[in-house]
Amino acid sequence: MTDVERLFERQALWQRSRRTLSWPEKIRLAERIRPTVQAFRLQRERRTARDASATPAPPRAPSGPTRD
């Protein structure tokens, strides 16, 4: 097992161990990380908006007579 695999395994074990906390305690943990989650989402939304505005618009279809 590599160092990275060992690190992942330790991380997974630690994460699983959080299951044994009481429900209110888990909710409080979720409350504590919420500002970070919000910051990540805001960052992602800004990036998406920036990427969308940087993408050139597709060429418009030539105008001409249309049929119903």
Added chain:
Amino acid sequence: MREVAVLLNAMRDSGVVIDYALFGAAAQMRYTEPVATLDADVLVAVPAPDRLDVLGSIYEFCRARGYDTEGESVRVGTWPVQFVPVFSPLTQHALAAAETADFDGVPFRVVDPVHLAVIALSVGRARDFARVLALLESEVVTPAQIAGLAAREGLTDAWEQFARRFLDD
């Protein structure tokens, strides 16, 4: 979240809702490790579900107690609470089968793990599939229980697809 439970119990006691149950990520955490979430989703059965403004009386009840709306949510303490009227037989059954948990001394109605899993299965986004997997991994539900409820709710295809994609070796 305790404040949310107190508000929801008051709402039910006053008859504004017939019943309520927490679902989504906040409910999932009762059974699994903590997960990141920004809001609390609450299933509600209202006395007049055919009203055009089906959530109007809920918002009014909240506003009278100092809880303001924020988009489609109501801010209760640190939690934006999203009220979702029961919208299908599955959600009706989930509400009927909800359990009463204890949250810091306050009773709090919560959707049980099997219904949580099958609701997630029916929604079918990546994060919903992650919820089903987390519930299975925490051993609060078995594949047979999910398959059974999925069959009763007409979701056998969705379950079989899920099982093929995530559970078959």
